[in-house]
Amino acid sequence: MVNPTRKDWSRKLNDALWAYRMAYKTPIGIPPYKLIYRKLCHLSVELEHKALWAIKKLNLDLDKAGKNRLLQLNELEELRNDAFDNAKIYKAMTKAFHDKRIIKKSFEPGKKA
Template sequence: MEHRSYWGVKKLNLDFLKAGKERMLHLNLLDEFRNEAFANSSIYKARLKTYHDKLIEKKEFFPGDAVLLFNHRLRLFPGKLKSKWSGPFTIKNVMTNGTMKLIGHDGGTFMANGHNIKRFYSKNQQDEVFVVALTE
């Protein structure tokens, strides 16, 4: 009496060695597809990064500029109408690594990261900027 699985293989005339080699070929082909997809995704990410980097506007600050400082502590519970920006402060010194030394209202100085700073425009400066933008 023959075993049923052996009988099925004999009936279908299957070769285990040939099936094993074909399975290995399929696995290698799958690895090639995976590697190609990884390479394509890294190319796509690099192109997308260069595109987004072109859109970033450079912020340049000089000593004497009036700036606002982002207050991280108000991030969680800012209140309904409370601004997250404090200031205006005056820039005393700009470091090469993007750090800035700011002068407060009381004359005290402190350091702040350049990413947390934006330029402050007084009412007169805002009107001037608006007029210049309309004329261009």
């Protein structure tokens, strides 16, 4: 809070500007920080609080959640590997299709093509 004499406004300016940049603005629909940097600014305290709130609200077992997350990561890795294999097969088939259509030309010295 700034004193009524307003002599200490310069000490509070940085905090006030930071609060203004982080606050949600209704006319533009986003905070100015996101408008400039294209990402939201999350404070670590906010994130930690939200995580603790979610754990308490959902009564999560952290070990079970960790195992579930590892399972999800393994499934994602399998999908990525399948996509990579399918892309490799598609590339080979496309190459074979185009290679079949190549007209072979023989060049001899002294002849113009």
